[in-house]
Amino acid sequence: MALYYDLPVFNDTYRLTLKIFELTKNFSREYKFTLGQDMKRDCLMLVRSIYRANKNKERTVYLEQFLDEFEVLKLEIRLCKDLHLITIKQQAQLVLAMDRIGKQITGWRNASR
Numbered sequence: 154m155a156l157y158y159d160l161p162v163f164n165d166t167y168r169l170t171l172k173i174f175e176l177t178k179n180f181s182r183e184y185k186f187t188l189g190q191d192m193k194r195d196c197l198m199l200v201r202s203i204y205r206a207n208k209n210k211e212r213t214v215y216l217e218q219f220l221d222e223f224e225v226l227k228l229e230i231r232l233c234k235d236l237h238l239i240t241i242k243q244q245a246q247l248v249l250a251m252d253r254i255g256k257q258i259t260g261w262r263n264a265s266r
Contacts, residue, residue: 157207162257166203169250170196173226180238188229188238195226206261216262223258227251 157163173196177189199222206215230251234244 155207157204160203160207162254162261163200163203163207165250165254165257166196166199169247169254170200172247172250176233176239176243184233184236184238188232188236192226192229192233195222195229198222199226212265213262216258216265219258220255220262223251223255 170193173192177185177192180189199219202215202219202222206212206219209215230239230244230247233239234241239247
């Protein structure tokens with residue numbers, strides 16, 4: 154079993170988390186402590202799910218949890234774009250990163266079944 158921090162999906166998710174932290178610090182006060190905090194918390198939940206999935210034999214539960222939280226984060230990013238908190242270019246960068254992560258997690262889940 155590989156260490157969780159050596160997994161490509163962990164590294165990609167960690168980079169996504171850093172990007173979300175960077176973007177949310179520029180949110181207006183109105184959104185920084187609501188939507189911004191939720192996005193940061195959701196990213197940390199994603200990282201935590203990867204750790205737990207790598208650690209447990211019953212990883213499908215944690216990978217499904219990851220995918221649920223992942224969909225919420227996608228919605229939050231779309232909301233940020235619609236509220237003009239991030240640019241289209243920033244949204245595109247996040248979507249590309251999330252697409253790569255989603256494929257890895259889905260592959261891992263399918264291999265674990």
